[in-house]
Amino acid sequence: MSILSLSDWLETPQGQYLLQWEQAKFDVMVADIFGYNAVQIGLPECEFLHGNRMPYRFRCAAFGDVAVVANADALPFASTSLDLVLLPHVLEFSRNPHQVLREVERVLVPEGSVVISGFNPLSLWGLRRLLARRGGTFPWRGQYLSVRRTKDWLALLGFETQSGSFGCYAPAVTTAKWLERWRFMDKAGDRWWPYFGGTYMLQGIKRVQGMRLITPNWRDRRATAKRLSPVAQRRRQVPGGVQKTK
Structure with a gap:
């Protein structure tokens, strides 16, 4: 099989192994992100917004x-027209990943979310990419970005990273038979070396400085009501039988 694109690679046993993990994670991460408009950028043959409930x-x-x-x-x-943007393996194959994130920041509403998936350079898959060098086919020719670097870029644009996870700990073997034999590493990896999965997923929320939610000022209302409420006067007896208010 001639692998000319990332989409072609996703049809291989390696690609199906990664796609199975990422589809499950996308379904979980987007399920509780609310709004009106959501877009998935890249990998059009995959439906990563399936678990989301936005109307558009x-x-x-x-x-x-x-x-x-x-x-x-x-x-x-x-x-500021979109509530959710998905970037499945877009940054590592883009000529200008900085500009991609700038565009995402521009189109997202305040408190909008971006969910990013990427290949982890600090993994067995990252080692496979180093061995392939520039002459490799997809997905080894990409410029893998670490989670730390991606977080730094998001922070510079005003995003706050909320959650993330790693997966696909098996070596980058090519056959389904050998991938199945290495499946035990997925459970072991989550426990013993959680930051060295072949792929990762990260969520960022766009924060806007100086913006705050406007809520009813119940405290001031209670204080005003207290000042206006009638107060029972106390009376005390003084010598001579005259009552004096206090």
Whole structure:
């Protein structure tokens, strides 16, 4: 099989192994993210927004059967118009990943979320990429970004990282038979070396400085009501039988 793109690689046993883990994680991570508009950028043959309940969910890519055809570094969406953006393995294969994140920050509403999946350079899969060097096919030719670097880039754009996870601890073997034999490493990896999975997923929330939620000022209302409420006067007896108020 000739592997000319990441989509072609996802049809291999290696790709199916990764896709199975990422689909399950995307379903969990997007399930409780609410809003109106959600977009998945890249990998149009995958439906990673399946677990989300927003009324308008669509896919965007440079080609394929998608609702919007566009490049990830020049999104044709209005500023602050989207509540959720998914980036499945977009950054490591982009010529300008910084610009991709800047575009995501622009189109997200305040408190909107971005969910990123990427290949982990600090893993057996990252080692496989080093061995392949530039002459490798997909997915080894990508520029893998560590979780730490991705978090730093998000922080510079005002994002707060909320959650993340690692998966696919098996070596980058090519056959389904050998992948199945190494499956035990997935359970062991989560326990003993959780930061060295072949892939990771990370969620960031766009924070806007100076913005705060406006809620009813119940404390001031209670204080005003207390000042206006009638207070029972206390009376005390004084010599001579005259009552004096206090």
